[in-house]
Amino acid sequence: MIVDMNKSQLKEEIVSMLQQQHNITLDAVNQAVASATDKETIPEHKYDTLALEAAYLAHGQAMRVTESEERIRQFLALDLPQNPDQVTLGCLVALRDENASLHWFFVSPVSGGLKVNWQGLSIILVTFQSPLGKALRGKELGDDVEYLVGNETKYYQVETIF
Structure with a gap:
């Protein structure tokens, strides 16, 4: 971890x-x-x-x-929050999907969609302007995250916030 x-x-x-x-x-x-x-x-x-x-x-x-x-x-200029209790800029977030798979996202002010391979993880940058970013803002551990991509609704649960 x-x-x-x-x-x-x-x-x-x-x-x-x-x-x-x-x-x-x-x-x-x-x-x-x-x-x-x-x-x-x-x-x-x-x-x-x-x-x-x-x-x-x-x-x-x-x-x-x-x-x-x-x-x-x-x-x-991005400050990295230490021990955040909710999703804010600079957070590294693990989301669990309906199939129990983990997906990693870094909440960034820019470059949404950029994919970073780091420490064996595939991490995608997400901004608060994106549908997922809007759904993530302010979420806490265990919260459900739901957002629309085209005609498909995606469901996650917040597993970890760094």
């Missing part, structure tokens, strides 16, 4: 993953800028829009870099 003090190690692992995503985004923006400024993209006639399209792509990629930096900043 995971001990509470290891949540800081989980946070470091998530930050590392966010930084890897950021580096990939930086590479994409550099490639897009190179393409937009390449002599091969110089318009040959007034209907040649390759350079313009490459510039739009570079701008979009630059916006993704800014968003990625903001996600990292928000995650680094």
Whole structure:
């Protein structure tokens, strides 16, 4: 079983993953800028829009870099609650489904859906903006969690809160 003090190690692992995503985004923006400024993209006639399209792509990629930096900043600012009695930001939560299987979630301010393999567990980041996050907010040990995904209702019980 995971001990509470290891949540800081989980946070470091998530930050590392966010930084890897950021580096990939930086590479994409550099490639897009190179393409937009390449002599091969110089318009040959007034209907040649390759350079313009490459510039739009570079701008979009630059916006993704800014968003990625903001996600990292928000995650680094996240306080990890010690011995929480209810689900709040920064909690690691184990939910038991109807088949008695455990599912692990980390309540994050950003990057909902990101999957982290840590200490032999598959942990999914969930935000309070998601259906599951809304259903989890404020829950305590033993509480039932019910939420809708499409037309399907999911049922869990809160097994553990770190």
